[in-house]
Amino acid sequence: MTPATHQPSAAGQVHARVEIDLGERSYPILIGSSLLDDPATWSGLPKAASALIVTNETVGPLYAARLQQALRPHYPQVHVLSLPDGEAYKTWDSLNLIFDALLSRGCDRKTVLFALGGGVVGDMTGFAAACYMRGVPFVQVPTTLLAQVDSSVGGKTAINHPLGKNMIGAFYQPVRVVCDLDTLQTLPERELSAGLAEVIKYGPIHDLAFLDWIEANLPALRAREPKALAYAVQRSCEIKAEVVGQDEREAGLRAILNFGHTFGHAIEAGLGYGEWLHGEGVGCGMVMAARLSQRLGLLAEDKVERLVRLVDAAGLPVRGPQLKAGHGEDCADLPNAQRYLQLMRVDKKAEAGEIKFVLVEDAGRAVVRGAPDALVAEVIDACCA
Template sequence: MEKITVTLGKRSYQITIASGLFEDPLSFLPLKAGNTAMLVTNKTLARLYLNKVRHTLERVDIHVDQVILPDGEQYKNLSVLEQIFTALLENSHGRDTTLIALGGGVIGDLTGFAAASYQRGVRFIQLPTTLLAQVDSSVGGKTAVNHQLGKNMIGAFYQPLSVVVDLTCLQTLPIRELSSGLAEVIKYGIILDAEFFVWLETHINELIDINPVAMAYCIRRCCELKAGVVAADETEQGVRSLLNLGHTYGHAIEAEMGYGNWLHGEAIAAGMMMAAHTALRLNQLSKLDVSRIRTLLIRAGLPVTGPKIMTPDSYLPHIMRDKKVLAGELRLVLPTAIGHAEIYTGLTKETIMSAVLDCQD
């Protein structure tokens, strides 16, 4: 069992990583007998894990209600969020309740935002079931829903009570979802840890095969890196912005193509290649490092080009609505070497569109 602490003073919490945690009542501390909880999941995951988690909680006398949402990024919106509030109110949940997010990034974001908003804030626990959620979205307190004009535009920073990573969930993960998660894994190596990137180059096939030893190390290292960044910059005023590598381009793909048609990690993989080519055009990144990033993404089963039907012009409206735009000026995270990235401003639209063209078939 691995335990990593996200250090945020009185709001610090632990990430626990092991197999079989959903069947261990100790995973859900500090919940105790007599507490109430609202379990939030989707239709797909309900069939796999809902009864297991409910049984674990109920056998220590925790009262559990549930709300089962539709499955998919296209449902991460205000309308579906309201279903959580309705379930809480219909079942008379008060400020002493705890929301439990059982799912991937969509469920985690919806549940976290509901917890931040319901009666001005209640506790919540993250039970991430996808690799992407385990290494990234469940950690750090970013919660949000999408708007048709932009991804994650409505939300709040709100930290969970704990994050419980049960490694057995990965055994039921479709290969496309696994690859999507590997995009965020590779991102950590590109921006923060050159040695980890080299480790990924050596062990990527083991991760695709869900080798338990390799996967446990991978998730632990990603969580360590994310926890360190969040502790240093919780609300993304500085270093945490580096975690957005590839997201400015990637969010444009998701919004333009329709949420859910490209998985988040797929869009981010293409976005990271566009960011790498932007840096290359600015003479800030070597051709060798661009090639290494491209090769690793391909080995992970990820796209390295944008959608064929998207023109460079179609990226710009989404990019200029990005949350990283300040006073009309775009800030873009660019890799400058394997293991290092920086925030750049003053980029021209021509540079951005040229990088998109570099990553078109």
């Protein structure tokens, strides 16, 4: 799993290569600059008569034609499908647009899909690849910081349901992940901050030295300095590769990667998908999870405040929102904390209705455990005041 530096080709330069060790399904994460346009980046992938680039209306005009040109030496036909942009479109309808494109073009079971975009595009393309003809190969080409450091790695694919985020999906690994750092230069500031939430999470749960590094280099990261971004992506991928290699299907250890996500997913679903970005929900969710950790005696107050300052400095919300009422008589008049609890009971980590939280300890370790509803409600109320 140790990254190895590679010699640059004429077009692209690989800064690091991180391996996801899953036996026969192992694959590399390539991290570097100018990788998108370099035909060598795409050599050695499964052979096929056709490839389909799935992108969205924002990313497509920037990068789709360039990727299409780079893939043409490897695939006789390279098609492009552009989806609506945003979390609100991570739905069955958008998924069916991918199947429509594949079937209408006569794509066979060897067709390779390329997910060009952020986490929404990556999740939906991976899910489509898992389902089409019972499984076709796909490649992740993440263009956001959040996707490069988290969602493109590890094989989680899904769409959203109105009652819960990422509740319908499959574990399905890509054959390669290509992180072209140059694409981060076109990210809106809000999207960059959202990605920093997923970078920050790796520190408290696994690597306190990395947390120190993030604190020291946060101005450089927000200024998009290439060396800082390269290391942030590399170290994040190394940590995720280590965890996924030990627990691919989240039977135990991998759950720690969801630090902040139980609260964050409730925020996304409770506000309506797209109102807050995923990383914004995670950032605020980490604050809530840290305060719950403190109330349970796991984390000292100064460590909580350190995390709150870092999340705030990254440009992320540290106060929770008031959620919208749900549908039906059982939730129309619920207090805000009870609405959070209701949504969190639909979380994938919940067991028999008991909500499981990823909490952190002073030593930089994560634990997954439940907590009394009354205590969780107190934390929510305090964080949403």
